[in-house]
Amino acid sequence: MGAPMNPPLETTHLVRDACLCLHVQRAARALARRFDDALRPIGLTHGQFSLLISLNRPKPPGMAAVASLLAMDRTTLTAALKPLRRRGLVKVKADSADRRGRLITLTARGRALLIRAVPIWKKTHAGVEALLGDGESDRLRKNLRVLC
């Protein structure tokens, strides 16, 4: 008797065909490549574009607010900011009201690069939306939001 030597093949197929984590990771990698390719001429990745655009607001946000918006770990954000700071696209300053906090701001250079990135995003995003059926983009976004 004893436990079976192998996980059943049906389970393998079930996971492969049904796992939402796997499906989302696959789509995430595919979309990342698509946007990375499109943004490469101006030297940005999809994640860097998302991060920069999330900083384009009247009041500079703190680390936690940005991390929450991007649904990423705090420490991931710290690491992601490093190359952008090195390139002079963002600046991180101490918050005078609360010296624990850091305020993240776009520099003029960062804003200028963002202006060049937006039309690339628009074109690339239109291409992605075209893959989906009518009205499915909205439904997809809604379902993805539920998972966060």
Add this chain to the structure above:
Amino acid sequence: MGAPMNPPLETTHLVRDACLCLHVQRAARALARRFDDALRPIGLTHGQFSLLISLNRPKPPGMAAVASLLAMDRTTLTAALKPLRRRGLVKVKADSADRRGRLITLTARGRALLIRAVPIWKKTHAGVEALLGDGESDRLRKNLRVLC
């Protein structure tokens, strides 16, 4: 005149609310954390689980087949296999029919770990599906597949 100094705020909000790449990345991070947490007791990450289960087939697949199934780069797969090989969960052998190719197989230890992982996956996945409305899981999977 000249170009505007700042990307318009409406664009920022459009990207934040509409970008499918950002939405998928966010959901990918959130689901990754959820499955990583659930699988941590047995020492696996979500990606390692997906990889191991994709190796549970009668005939050991090559690198390209697995990379394609997971929609990841071949070199990413090479790197991902490294810790699994070190732990003795998978074995990589030369393909005698084509000495360029490598055949990836689960070891007995890898199969045993997978057997422990499956019930964790089932429970975690049921929790995720419960977040979505009736029938939305299928639609979500379908839409995500279109993007790969």
Add this chain to the structure above:
DNA sequence: GGCCTTTAGATTGATATCAACGTATCATAC
């Protein structure tokens, strides 16, 4: 056989991701 193209992977370097742990600051209770 010898040359060329294609195919299958590996390596390197950069960035992304998070857990675990550590530090500095704030807020509150006493």
Add this chain to the structure above:
DNA sequence: GTATGATACGTTGATATCAATCTAAAGGCC
């Protein structure tokens, strides 16, 4: 005012991700 806990970040170490580049082997053409 000091101790205590909570909050906001940073650092380190491990894995994940991919582009660029490399090697090795197979297949085709002459």
